[in-house]
Amino acid sequence: MDALRESHIQQKKMRRLLLFPTPLQGHINPMIQLAHILYSKGFSITILHNNFNSPDPSKYPFFTFHLIPEGLSEKESSSMDATSLIALLNEKLAETLQDHLSMLLSENTDDPVAALIADASWNFTQGVADAAKLPRFVLRTSNACSFLVYNSFPLLLEKGYMPVKESRLEELVPELPPLKVKDLPEIKMKKPEDFFYLVAGMIRTVNASSGLIWNSSEDLEQDALIKCRQVFNVPIFNIGPFHNYFPPSSSPAESQDSISWLDTQAPNSVIYVSFGTMAVLTQTEFLEIAYGLANSQQPFLWVVRPGSVQGSEWLELLPDEFLEKVRGRGEIVKWAPQQAVLAHPAVGGFWTHCGWNSTFESICEGVPMICHPSFGDQKVNARYVSDVWRVGIHLEDKRDRAAIEKAIRTLMVEDEGVEIRRKSLAWKEKIDGSLKQGGSSYQCLDSLISSILSC
Ligand code: UDP
Numbered sequence: 318m319d320a321l322r323e324s325h326i327q328q329k330k331m332r333r334l335l336l337f338p339t340p341l342q343g344h345i346n347p348m349i350q351l352a353h354i355l356y357s358k359g360f361s362i363t364i365l366h367n368n369f370n371s372p373d374p375s376k377y378p379f380f381t382f383h384l385i386p387e388g389l390s391e392k393e394s395s396s397m398d399a400t401s402l403i404a405l406l407n408e409k410l411a412e413t414l415q416d417h418l419s420m421l422l423s424e425n426t427d428d429p430v431a432a433l434i435a436d437a438s439w440n441f442t443q444g445v446a447d448a449a450k451l452p453r454f455v456l457r458t459s460n461a462c463s464f465l466v467y468n469s470f471p472l473l474l475e476k477g478y479m480p481v482k483e484s485r486l487e488e489l490v491p492e493l494p495p496l497k498v499k500d501l502p503e504i505k506m507k508k509p510e511d512f513f514y515l516v517a518g519m520i521r522t523v524n525a526s527s528g529l530i531w532n533s534s535e536d537l538e539q540d541a542l543i544k545c546r547q548v549f550n551v552p553i554f555n556i557g558p559f560h561n562y563f564p565p566s567s568s569p570a571e572s573q574d575s576i577s578w579l580d581t582q583a584p585n586s587v588i589y590v591s592f593g594t595m596a597v598l599t600q601t602e603f604l605e606i607a608y609g610l611a612n613s614q615q616p617f618l619w620v621v622r623p624g625s626v627q628g629s630e631w632l633e634l635l636p637d638e639f640l641e642k643v644r645g646r647g648e649i650v651k652w653a654p655q656q657a658v659l660a661h662p663a664v665g666g667f668w669t670h671c672g673w674n675s676t677f678e679s680i681c682e683g684v685p686m687i688c689h690p691s692f693g694d695q696k697v698n699a700r701y702v703s704d705v706w707r708v709g710i711h712l713e714d715k716r717d718r719a720a721i722e723k724a725i726r727t728l729m730v731e732d733e734g735v736e737i738r739r740k741s742l743a744w745k746e747k748i749d750g751s752l753k754q755g756g757s758s759y760q761c762l763d764s765l766i767s768s769i770l771s772c
Contacts, residue, residue, distance in 0.1 A: 332431035332770065335421065337365040337385070337414075338456075339406075339436040341399055342594040343672055345372060347458045347532045348436065350559035352380060357562070358766055361428045363421065365414075367406070369394035385410065385417055399595060400504050403438050404511045407518070411441040418449050432527065432769050440518035443525050452527040452772035454765075459673040460533040461541035461555070462701050463694035466493055466502055467516050468548060473501065480509060495704045499714075500696045524550055528768055532557035533677065535757035536747045537706065554765040556758045558681045558748060565656050575618055575653040576661065582616050585665030585738075588687075588725055589658055591620035592670040596691050598626050600634055602716065607635055609721025611642040615729050618658065619649045659684050665738070666728045671698040683745030685709055685737040687724050689716065708741040 334355055338348035349372065352362045362380040366372055367387040374382040387394070387406055394402060422430055430451065435442040437457035446453035457464060466473075469492060473479040478490055478498050486499040504512050523529055528551050535542060535555045545553055579587060590610070592598070598606070603626045610617045623631045632649060655675070658664060659682040667679045668687040676698045679686050686709030688699035703711035710724050710733075728734040751758040 331359050331428065333361040333363060333426070333428045334431060334769070335363050335365055335383075335418075335433045336456075337433065337435045337439060337442060339403055339438055340367040340370040340387075340394070341403075342370060343674055344436050344438075344458045345370060347559055347674060348434075348456055349377065350532070350562070351434065351456060351530065352377075354556070354559060354562050354762070355766075356380070358762075360431070360769075363430075365417070369402075383417065383421065385414055388413075398504075398506065400506055400512055400515065401508075404515050407439065407441045407515065411445055414442065414445045415448065418445060418451070422449060422451065432772055434530070437519050437523055437529070438515065440515070440522045443522035447525075452769070454528045454530060454769070455523050455526045456530045456532075457523070458532060459694045460531060460677075460698070461538040461545050461553075462705075463502060463673075463697040465541055465544055465548070466496065466694070466697055468520050469493060470513060470516055470520075474513070479503060496697065496700055500700045502692075502694045502697055504693050526551055527772055528552040528554055528765065530554045530556060530765065532559045532673075534558065534748050534751050535761070536751055537680065537744065552764070552768060554761045554768075556762045556765060558677055558752070558758075560656055560678060561681060561749075561752055565654070565660075573654075575648065575650050575658055578648040579618065579658065579661045579663040582663035584662045586729070587616045587618055587663045588613070588666045588668055588729060589618045589653070589664050589684075590668040591653065591655065591675065592622075592625070592689065592691075593672040593675055594622070595672075596625065596670045600627060600629065603629075603634060605716060605718045605721060607639050608718040609725065610647060611639055612718060612722040613725035613729075615646075615725055616663075617643075617647045618653065618664075619647065620653050621649055621651065623651055656682075666725070666734075668725070671695040671702065673698055676702060680706065680708060680741065680744050681748050683738075683742040685728055685734065685741045687728055688712060706740070706744060708737060708744060710737070 336348050336352050338345045352364060356362050356379055364380050364382050365385050366382060367385055369387060369391060432452040432454055433446050434454045434456055437455045443453055472492060479501055481498055481501055481503050488498045490496045490498060506512050533555050534557055621632060656678055659667060659678055664684055667684045668689060669675045671688050671690045672695055686702055688702050688709050688711045690696045690699040699711055702709040710728055712720060712724055750756050753759060
């Protein structure tokens with residue numbers, strides 16, 4: 318923050334950017350990080366946001382915030398699954414954005430708006446930006462590998478791999494190695510056609526945009542990027558890891574408990590467990606996880622989000638026997654400062670749902686993973702983690718306590734785990750280099766800025 322404050326004082330802002338994330342935590346965080354990066358390069362920033370999951374402006378004193386009201390109550394928004402919510406808002410918000418955009422563009426300021434940067438699944442924003450003659454860049458908060466899969470949906474539907482059938486789960490998809498049918502990023506919805514329509518819209522409007530930004534690294538995704546550059550007609554800017562541009566900001570006092578606890582643990586001994594901000598577990602899954610951790614005999618730091626276990630508020634399902642078994646060896650918290658946790662020397666492994674932010678944060682810290690994906694591109698990420706980047710163990714479909722115990726012990730204490738940790742550290746070094754002068758992300762950021770300024 319201090320570096321940012323200094324740049325704010327020193328720099329006369331040249332152009333303004335409007336950044337519009339979808340209202341989901343895993344999409345808001347990277348958009349705000351991108352805002353910080355572009356702010357440090359001299360742009361003024363306006364964050365467009367909805368009522369639902371709206372960011373707290375007091376945390377970001379250098380940015381302006383502008384509400385695009387979605388016209389849904391908090392209750393309506395939070396009772397819908399994320400994909401249905403985004404599909405609905407894509408239908409509802411075009412006119413509202415149009416009105417707000419003409420207001421913002423007509424303001425007479427010394428930092429005129431240069432471009433809109435919208436989340437890739439805000440499909441409606443392309444038409445609105447075109448009508449306002451405003452260049453639209455796109456932030457896709459996952460990676461190139463999974464984007465190629467989304468781009469292949471017409472082929473996957475035509476060849477019958479999708480909708481996914483139980484009888485074909487273990488089949489390889491030869492067009493997308495090393496993915497199996499069970500790894501395809503299908504999302505179960507009341508109306509599956511809404512999902513396919515949303516994805517088709519995303520691909521179409523990315524192709525109509527002025528450029529595609531990823532929080533990923535050229536080094537990590539070389540092959541996928543070669544294909545993406547053949548398939549998509551727009552410039553691609555791979556400028557990640559976003560979170561490594563600045564030192565981590567200080568976390569709320571309550572989440573410091575995790576760090577204080579980690580300070581008491583031996584190097585590389587702790588398995589950190591978190592399934593992100595959205596995944597919900599059944600009671601059986603929750604108890605298998607608990608006993609897998611208990612039986613592994615390894616120290617663990619486990620994030621259990623309140624409400625993330627069906628029919629339960631927080632930890633009341635955990636039997637006394639479990640608590641007795643893990644006393645002094647396990648720490649359970651409601652939220653952890655994940656980037657600081659992964660950077661802590663005591664953390665030797667990350668058992669994750671493989672959301673892209675978590676996966677990339679782990680790769681960037683050289684922390685090997687146990688993959689426990691549940692939906693969407695988490696399944697693609699998990700396959701790449703285990704079979705391509707080779708920085709983790711995939712739990713596949715065996716998620717009972719015995720399989721969990723075995724995976725934890727393999728990762729944390731066996732020779733196979735040592736080899737996986739060696740590979741993870743090699744990736745960390747490569748990715749660290751990409752942000753240095755001359756590195757791939759460094760160069761892509763320069764091109765992005767030139768591209769925005771030349772629109
Ligand atoms: N996160 C965190 N503390 C937690 C849980 C999650 O800081 O206790 C952050 C994590 O670092 C990541 C984001 O929340 O940046 C989760 O995003 P991801 O794409 O991994 O998963 P999603 O929540 O979108 O499924």
